[in-house]
Amino acid sequence: MVKIRLSRKGIKKKPFYQIIVTDSRNSRDGRFIEKLGYFDPFNFKKNEKKKNIKFNKDRINFWISKGAILSKRLCSLIK
Template identity: 45%
Template sequence: MVVIRLARGGAKKRPFYNIVATDSRNRRDGRFIERIGFYNPMASGAAQGLSITAERLAYWQGVGAQLSPTVARLVASQKAAA
């Protein structure tokens, strides 16, 4: 099953997450099919904290991909802010 979830990057104590479409059997930070966006919880000032490509998210959901609970929360917060 394809799942849309966060893949952690960044330095120690400075997390940065890529929002990726991947097979659910792959490791969290392992191989993925496509990068859909990013989430930077440490963003401050003019830095962008969340970016999701809406067209690609809609495509993957259309072909049956499931959102992880955290990504679902981020997508809902982005829609509410827009």
């Protein structure tokens, strides 16, 4: 089964996440099919409460049409 989920990068206590398409049997930071964007929870301006997230919506819709499933965390971030 193909899933769209977050892959953790960065250093200790300062995570950075990549939005990836992967097989559900692969590990969180293992092999992936395609990178679709990123989410940086620590890179935001003091006045704004908006998190820094960037993704390719067309590619996400493409993979969903092919049967990929969004993770719960990613689903809440995108909406």
